[in-house]
Amino acid sequence: MNSFGTQFRVSIFGESHGECVGITIDGCPAGIPVNPEDFTADFNRRRSGGKGTTPRREPDQPKIMTGVFNNFTTGAPLTIMFDNTDTRSRDYTKLRETPRPGHADFTAWKKFGGFEDYRGGGHFSGRLTLGLVAAGVIARKIIAPMQVSSKILEVGGKTSIDEAIDEAVGKRDSIGGIIGCTVTGVPVGLGEPFFNSVESLLAHMMFAIPAIKGVEFGSGFAAARMWGSEHNDMFISTEGKTATNHAGGINGGITNGNDIEFRVAVKPTSSIHGKQHTINLVTGQMIDLEVEGRHDTCIALRVPVIVEAATAIVLADLKMLLAKGA
Amino acid sequence: MNSFGTQFRVSIFGESHGECVGITIDGCPAGIPVNPEDFTADFNRRRSGGKGTTPRREPDQPKIMTGVFNNFTTGAPLTIMFDNTDTRSRDYTKLRETPRPGHADFTAWKKFGGFEDYRGGGHFSGRLTLGLVAAGVIARKIIAPMQVSSKILEVGGKTSIDEAIDEAVGKRDSIGGIIGCTVTGVPVGLGEPFFNSVESLLAHMMFAIPAIKGVEFGSGFAAARMWGSEHNDMFISTEGKTATNHAGGINGGITNGNDIEFRVAVKPTSSIHGKQHTINLVTGQMIDLEVEGRHDTCIALRVPVIVEAATAIVLADLKMLLAKGA
């Protein structure tokens, strides 16, 4: 299903080349201030235009349709929509029978029996993350004083990002990257036992973001190569502060008051310039496919703000769950 | 909350040193054959006793309390329990004020206001995974012909596992490991759009298993260092078979008919022999703590069967969701 969360629940809808994309937030507390300019900075971070990103330029103007009255949330569902304007459907129709490698074309076709809106990735398009970013703007207000920040750690295996992009553009190829995320101001006790550990919920959400193929908390995969005596974080305050943070701020699935730390791996953009070999699903013949249209050289560049928004959404839900009680 | 799944829903309960641990499976289809001996092999794999694992030996005899009649599932909830017999509570009570590094002692104490059952990790104990393994036995029958297999890829950074264990035992320290999991016989179309991608659901479940700190699908973190032209899997059959499997069998969050491939990182066992520094939460003074009791040198050795069970549970749910329709 296309929704996530228990108390602060987001539901996403829309297609890349249909009328709109959007999101509904259900369970948002009443009285949160919401102004149009609140969204600007995060949308600018997500928007295309930088080196290595596609030149598609939507205005990305959020239309707050419901749930806000006199610039405050009302407690009713908050629906935010984005019109699709800069759509060039002709780029995509010829791909119908020849699934693009790395994309959801094949799986969507099979799962939805050919009824899916295939234009520009349809419901699988990265454009759907606009709604996540919008919901993240609201979520950040709810989770304060927690603050989420995310940044590129490397792209194409290099920390010199400009250089990596230039090389990929030169090769007409694409690259991926690794993104780190830190949450500060975290209270002790977020997370629910067993199945709804903080790691479980954050990872669930992260793997909903297109192109993410790995998630690790604290030392993550490196922890598997450490000694226990080295990995264990020594408590140094009665508030739970630890001398190191190999656990990424989470013990037993529950926040321990230290910063939450995690990293995600973003695969290289699936759309690349140049010929790729694929199969024609109708004729069964292998053909050469050239994916036209606009591509990001490195989609990872746009992902940090999405990771932040997604993280804030999960934490808003967990904070509201923590507030419950008898 | 302590449950997971939509159609095939597992709910876990119990404490390490209470009466029992157990699991309830809700939504299990009627007519699945269940016999006591079905559980033996998986429980033996999970049980302690091998080199590097704790000598605690519970009989691990599953008691099928409900939902099975004349050796077939009835369609009603299936509850399986395990009595706790070999419990030595005296080992743990002295730790009440001094949280063991790496454990959930501190976070549980704060989250539950001191009311948690702290004996032997209580509800956070790895013993809770017994229920997962039992549910996995049922789930495997449902997902056939899909088959899940999981194995240790390395421990303590080494592929020579015996050697790594010996070294850790010698140092009275602990080590972690990396486990790989493969699912064969996967149909196209498992997974739900956006938030319930196959990666999201599997990662959610994996991070519920104690000690897991990283999950990656297909090439995972390595994908972030590949070229797009290299990472894209070329389709070579109209059934979705690809020449390579860098995507781990999943495109757009949906299975593409290739094997599902993922890896998880297990941190070193938190309990180690020898002194550790920690804080006394009541006095606020740093003290030396020696964690008594029985420890696994490398908990990762017991995790493969749990990963398999957890994977089968998620896939059973997804298979049943796929079967729905109008």
Add this chain to the structure above:
Amino acid sequence: MNSFGTQFRVSIFGESHGECVGITIDGCPAGIPVNPEDFTADFNRRRSGGKGTTPRREPDQPKIMTGVFNNFTTGAPLTIMFDNTDTRSRDYTKLRETPRPGHADFTAWKKFGGFEDYRGGGHFSGRLTLGLVAAGVIARKIIAPMQVSSKILEVGGKTSIDEAIDEAVGKRDSIGGIIGCTVTGVPVGLGEPFFNSVESLLAHMMFAIPAIKGVEFGSGFAAARMWGSEHNDMFISTEGKTATNHAGGINGGITNGNDIEFRVAVKPTSSIHGKQHTINLVTGQMIDLEVEGRHDTCIALRVPVIVEAATAIVLADLKMLLAKGA
């Protein structure tokens, strides 16, 4: 929360005098034909205009924003919106401090701390049922050959409905009514054990419709006055047909293949002409309130199509749940 359903899940949003009202259907199978004219008949039935209903006339034009492509559902979320055009907000603002008897003014004010959109009932307006009717149009296609029909049994205690309305209009008062609903073509086996009995799910949904205050299945309250020998329905076919249908087609919470039969009670319209006594929540003084604006003399007249839609939505979900399996 503002959503309902497991496999066929509806989420409602909007306010009476905001930008729009709408609904998102998640989990709708791909390949269901959807054309604009499919909605006309049901919207006409729901629309105001008849004797005893308010003269407010919205065009009620459904805007299918997402989830439909080339006139078929795609499998992605289907969002349908209705612009609000004929809104006269000035009618309502003066009521802010003086809650209208029978309405949600007071409870919304308290629950949402004064941040709720109070214009015309805001999110509590009967206008929100437009979305239900739209989703019902889709649901009816899914549940075929099941057919749902609903009709007024009595209003104001009379079966001569015209007469009852005339009397109420003459008295400048309002009246309620009782509505019967029948589902034909029902397969055996809809409904889930215990908490998700067919009665539970239908009643849950019915009580979401504003103004409904009672629900009874089969003989309902009259059953409490029957002998068991009289109430028990005798099976007369191996397909479950019974000679009578006192059970309303449901045994043990599960459909038995006979028609589902239930009735709902609709209270009199809360808004009436003429003075009513209420309290000013700020001054604490009792005052006379005259509710201006447009009122239905008998809101029950508009409810049958909503009951049908709501029933179809629940049955679509149950039918899809029934289809699951291993």
Add this chain to the structure above:
Amino acid sequence: MNSFGTQFRVSIFGESHGECVGITIDGCPAGIPVNPEDFTADFNRRRSGGKGTTPRREPDQPKIMTGVFNNFTTGAPLTIMFDNTDTRSRDYTKLRETPRPGHADFTAWKKFGGFEDYRGGGHFSGRLTLGLVAAGVIARKIIAPMQVSSKILEVGGKTSIDEAIDEAVGKRDSIGGIIGCTVTGVPVGLGEPFFNSVESLLAHMMFAIPAIKGVEFGSGFAAARMWGSEHNDMFISTEGKTATNHAGGINGGITNGNDIEFRVAVKPTSSIHGKQHTINLVTGQMIDLEVEGRHDTCIALRVPVIVEAATAIVLADLKMLLAKGA
């Protein structure tokens, strides 16, 4: 599925003649005192033995398996079980092919393909309500100072209950009844908009109780025969107190601070002495069936404590939802 609730979630399991019946409460706050004697009064009220109830006498001793430590809830799932001891399976096996009128025999057989545990109603038995009563004991502690009380209003259409029972026993027939429930001390604001109105949630739960066929709030079905001017409850205090309570304490689905008032209709016990006509599902021939075993003349007599428990469970969930916030 066999669970209900969002924050305070109950999951029920077991069969009448299997090993046990039981319930798991997930989300129960830590620190609620629980002692064995807390359950005695409610179990005594539910137990068989009075005039018009079956002589089956189980000890009904609750076994608290998990989630309680040192007589307080721990915050982990609380599982309570009841052994089945006084089972006489031989009474039921002969009914396999001949569904008892009014029972779930036929629907269970069809839904579960013959794999259901048919002994004594199996999972559909009223014995499953033991778990509800146990959970209700915990829920009552959580909802204080709210108090729930329920009582028989009439049986077999008579308020002289002894007389009605005597007449039914004399006729070897069964009768139903109507039960009223009142909740005092209710805060303003319980209930969630639209689909999770207080009426929706309470009705959902009530219709899970076997034999309940009608639910009405406040004036209920009688409201459909009242004038609006008569039905509207006049507010007389700024806390929401009203002069009358035709709304049953609920406006717009949300509690208004007055008592919650509702009634449920209980059908006559399905099992009656004497011959009934039914069909043999294998041979297709109509036969005379005599239902052996122990029957309640009027199951409604046992239902008040179950209604109270079920109500307390719903209110515990709603109270915890109300406590959430940012």
